[in-house]
Amino acid sequence: MDKHTSPKYITESYLLQHFGMRHGGEIQLEPGTRFTPAAQEMLNEKKIIVRWRDDKGQVFVEKSQSTAQQLDSDNSPELEKVHPLKSNNVRPTNACMLCHSDVSDKPALMTHLDDKMLVPKTHPRISLRGKLDACISYCVLVQCEMVQQPDLLKNFMADIRSYLGQILQSEVTGQPLPEPSLGEFSAAVIHQWSHHPLKYLGHDHMLPDVAYGPLVAQLNYLRALVRELELTATKVFLDDSMQLSSGGINREDIVAGLNRLSSAVYVVLILVWQCQNGQEELLKGLANETA
Template structure:
């Protein structure tokens, strides 16, 4: 990769859906057009070095990067890969609320401040998310070129869900393949109307990509059911509606992607974002 990150390179390697997280080399330099694209699409940029450490741009006004000079590299600060925060907070036991000097093997962090037993059901949900992320990453090197950018967005959303849960932050609205959550919902519920193909039942005849994506879809479904056991109480009060809806839409997005792969097996046509939005009547 060139030391310069250009707008064309970003467009070729990412779908650029709003809020997508992208990773760039810590030694790279951003052209003004590339930086403008990142700002316009609200991309979350993390930088990595040869040792695998993650960084974000410093928000210190005295050290921030000039955006109109391609000869300057971003001024970076090292952060935790999940929380994007510097440093570590002392954790306390959820039961006794005392600081824990040495973490026992039977406990783990629920968040930066709290240690819980590894039998905590919230950790089951985290483990399911972890499996989803692992599957999404694996599929990025297994499927053909067409679904790649959708998978980049899916991987990003899974990471955002993990972060929102761990930090108790709201999950931001997201886009996958350039489509917002409402568009994904419409496509998945009425594919015959909008895509020209009815609902599918997974089978080997649908091709390799659709079969592999179905593995990820089922993983996300399991994560959604696990989340429901935590975030929906006996009175049907939902404590994290953002996460529940996010997981539901994520499953729908993978199903839509499966349908697109099935159609491609037949007609070798991969629809653009503009084609899909025009079918939905979205401007």
Template sequence: MALLTENDIRKLFGEKVLMEKGEFFLEKDMILTPSARSYLADKNIIIRTDHLDGKNRYSKEDSIGKKEKVMQVEEQKEEIYETLFGITLHEKPEHMTHLRGNLLVFKDNGRIALRGAIDSLESEIILVQIAAQKEGSKKLVDDLEEIIRFIRSLLRSEITGDSISDFHLQGLEPKEIREQSYHPSKYFGVKHFLPTYKHGEMVAHLNKLRTLTRRTELIAFKAFKTEENKVERVDIIRAFNRLSSLFWIMMFKYITDKYKD
């Protein structure tokens, strides 16, 4: 029985080949790890098992060849890692971590710092969800849940390299988020304000999420700024910018009782 990881799939079949075929034929003696299944799902590659009932379109020779390759990977005990500075390693150092696949970077790499910031932001959102649930504000809990799903999609996009398509949060597209956060008097009947303790605990929670999102945006900027002073992944940076504006909108909604059920 062969246990296939994401790295095994990349080595055995190649991303380009899988993307062209759009499907992966799982043999009886193969087991996919969760990361391998996630990799195939992210690439919109269908896992096929119908060929096990005699419907396999590949020849017997192809099937045998695949099994031999799987056995070779299974027997290979030594893992090989690549680095950004061109050195191949046969053991993963504790001070390095995976950027993608078997490519290792130092743990202070900007993109690793960004992933940590996203993780921290998500954990804080969950705490605010708990506070909102205690208040009985299901609308606020749901809005925060939508944001959690959104930042997880940003993380997935950073890892896979896929661009971020147009998005909507709380029914608003990016330009609408910016417009409403800039002109609260027009949309909520209140002016911009400096948060204080007088606005209450929940406004303080939402304001903290806003500041954490801004900090994550700056970490993203540093991660994608090149040595030539060019900036990559502007889509991710802009997404965090709009998200910080959305937390302003949520504060306006809260103080004007829009979150009362």
């Protein structure tokens, strides 16, 4: 979801160089940019959402379209301005969860659970959103510290940041959440790497240690924040009636997604350490796997 000063025509190679290109993710570009046929095909295949952001921070989407772009590369899309935190301009109603009536002036102690319902700010899902907000903010701080890292690792981090935003969107809208990926690498592959790092990444499991330096420490803290999010989400979505009968939870997709995301952060952590110790060839090997 990084903002770039981009050329007028976006090529496939430009997308791969500047964005993580996670399946189902989102990228932001300047208004007026267009795509080559190959770039457009890649966006369509990966179901990547494109939003446009100008130099004033205003965000636009293609008119009547909020999913992956299906544009003719020779034509500029017709855009409409949307709220930066949403993909539509729907004005929320103020139906109160407690009294089930419309509230003309939203009280300071209440907030929107969705576009229709007001709830107290102590609502468990609002608490979860607060933790997601903090995690996203810290993820961006880590990204800022990775500017000197190889492009592949920066793109992996862009995918992690994008997925955290998708979790928030999924929780608010109720849309199903896919599993996370790092570029072309699926959640199953990432899970395998994280459980057998010596075999796949050339280094055994790493516990927090000052000897690994500040960037690895920051990544480890981000991993811990994601794990904390997973535990919070499990508590929030635990359904008492299902617990009594089958031990199930609502929104298992969010809980599972967070579980896999912590593995993704752990993988990036190990790869950063390996590159800091002259093992950049590992990244070339990973890149060749997707070539």
